[in-house]
Amino acid sequence: MSAPSPILLDCGTGYAKIFNLEDSTRAIVPSRRFIKSVSEYRIAASTGHNIASGSGERVNELVALAEGALAMVEEPDFTVLDCGARDVKYVQIRNRRVAGMDWNTECGAFAGQVVELLTRYFDIEPENLPSDAPRIPVVCGVLGMTSMFDMISQGKSHEEALAGFLRGVAFNCETLVGRPDRLYLSGGLCDNKAFVSAFTRETIPLGRFVLIEGLRKIYSENNI
Amino acid sequence: MMQERIENGALIFDLDEPLADRPVKDIYLPNAYCSILKRVVSNIFSLREDGGLDLVIATVGKCKCDGMRNIASWLERTTDIPILKVENDNAKGAGFPISRSGLPLLKKMELIVNSVFAPLPDGLTLEECAPKCGFWGVPPYDFGILELFPDETHIFGWTRCMENKTPADIEMECEVASGVPTVFFTQSFCQKSAFAYNLAREHGGLYVEVDKAMSHSTRAKIEAFLEFNLGWRGKR
Numbered sequence A: 001m002s003a004p005s006p007i008l009l010d011c012g013t014g015y016a017k018i019f020n021l022e023d024s025t026r027a028i029v030p031s032r033r034f035i036k037s038v039s040e041y042r043i044a045a046s047t048g049h050n051i052a053s054g055s056g057e058r059v060n061e062l063v064a065l066a067e068g069a070l071a072m073v074e075e076p077d078f079t080v081l082d083c084g085a086r087d088v089k090y091v092q093i094r095n096r097r098v099a100g101m102d103w104n105t106e107c108g109a110f111a112g113q114v115v116e117l118l119t120r121y122f123d124i125e126p127e128n129l130p131s132d133a134p135r136i137p138v139v140c141g142v143l144g145m146t147s148m149f150d151m152i153s154q155g156k157s158h159e160e161a162l163a164g165f166l167r168g169v170a171f172n173c174e175t176l177v178g179r180p181d182r183l184y185l186s187g188g189l190c191d192n193k194a195f196v197s198a199f200t201r202e203t204i205p206l207g208r209f210v211l212i213e214g215l216r217k218i219y220s221e222n223n224i
Numbered sequence B: 001m002m003q004e005r006i007e008n009g010a011l012i013f014d015l016d017e018p019l020a021d022r023p024v025k026d027i028y029l030p031n032a033y034c035s036i037l038k039r040v041v042s043n044i045f046s047l048r049e050d051g052g053l054d055l056v057i058a059t060v061g062k063c064k065c066d067g068m069r070n071i072a073s074w075l076e077r078t079t080d081i082p083i084l085k086v087e088n089d090n091a092k093g094a095g096f097p098i099s100r101s102g103l104p105l106l107k108k109m110e111l112i113v114n115s116v117f118a119p120l121p122d123g124l125t126l127e128e129c130a131p132k133c134g135f136w137g138v139p140p141y142d143f144g145i146l147e148l149f150p151d152e153t154h155i156f157g158w159t160r161c162m163e164n165k166t167p168a169d170i171e172m173e174c175e176v177a178s179g180v181p182t183v184f185f186t187q188s189f190c191q192k193s194a195f196a197y198n199l200a201r202e203h204g205g206l207y208v209e210v211d212k213a214m215s216h217s218t219r220a221k222i223e224a225f226l227e228f229n230l231g232w233r234g235k236r
Helices: A033-037 A061-072 A112-122 A141-153 A158-177 A193-197 A210-222 B002-007 B035-048 B067-078 B104-115 B143-147 B158-165 B169-176 B192-203 B215-231
Strands: A007-011 A015-020 A026-030 A042-047 A079-081 A088-094 A097-104 A182-186 A202-205 B058-059 B083-086 B133-136 B153-156 B182-187 B206-210
Touching: A007 A033, A007 A210, A015 A033, A015 A210, A026 A033, A026 A061, A042 A061, A061 A079, A061 A088, A061 A097, A061 A182, A061 A210, A061 B215, A079 A158, A079 A210, A088 A158, A097 A158, A097 B206, A112 A141, A112 A158, A141 A158, A158 A193, A193 A202, B035 B067, B058 B067, B058 B169, B067 B083, B067 B206, B104 B143, B104 B153, B104 B158, B133 B215, B143 B215, B158 B169, B182 B192, B192 B206, B206 B215
Parallel strands: A007 A042, A079 A182, A182 A202, B058 B083, B133 B153, B133 B182, B182 B206
Antiparallel strands: A007 A015, A015 A026, A079 A088, A088 A097
């Protein structure tokens, strides 16, 4: 039996993003499934919340995000926000160097997994959410959901309440990053059109492999 | 007063600190509240249950946050726990050589916290070093956070005031080293979080808020800040 191909791994809370170094293929699998079968992989380098021992050279998530965004965006100055399942983090680039960063670390309910849970719970396609719903203040995810269910009990549609919740999360993200004119978005929520359109500024999704691109850059430069 | 009690055989406990075999009971205060004050109150009640509590000396002035003032009033009104409210407005600085030394940050913090009751150990030499990094804030609930920093990290904020024996000196509390990457730490649900948040913005530092134990994300955020600013990848 041949040895498994070496991979680069971004193992987040919800999903593992995998890059195969031999054939350059990419894959996304639920992290819970990946962790159960981790022994089947040969991990050359890794980043992410759920990386474990034996995961090759480890790279800090914000470092991977910065390097990945620099590889994908040509502008000298820009801001990239990664919306993960558990939390959100951003890097601000000035003259192609990291000038600022932050990470919303405490409230998991703030982030992607709640958006995913709510869309599944309500059985609503994000594409079908109204674009003009009033924003719900999301002090934290739990309090935001309380407000959302209050709206529903007062007669608003589930779609309108969820859209308002998404706008509240997007507002918090904009506050975290300092409200730049243009915002690059990374992570699983790039695929959620309702979330992307909830931002009040130009928002450009970069997809789910930004950290993997950062790992590729670091891996090739350092031959780790 | 404390010295007199010690000479008469009393034991003095720092209620901010964990007490052996007395886990924190999270039942006396609102859930969303400062972890250090939850520990203080839990320690008070568990010492009293053991019959080993003669007096609580509660610091309630400008030298502390407002939390203990409110807690002391509650305990006075509704329990028979003897409370002595004190304020420390001392303005005469004793110096802060530990904060500026090159000792590991965790060791610096332990020395400052322990200096409340005990003199510095004999033979301790404190050589000042140039700061690579700054740690601003109160002594954290979880000292593990301090192990992330290089030894050349200077201590600022209330902890420096504590070492200087001027805990109400808000001007000193605002001081940081210009141009030195600084982490502004606060306990979650602490009144000082507004202070830390805005000082971090003012100085381009990193605002860090932790409730009890530091999360993976908080650790990674601090590590990234140190790596971006210092090329520092931790003690390996």
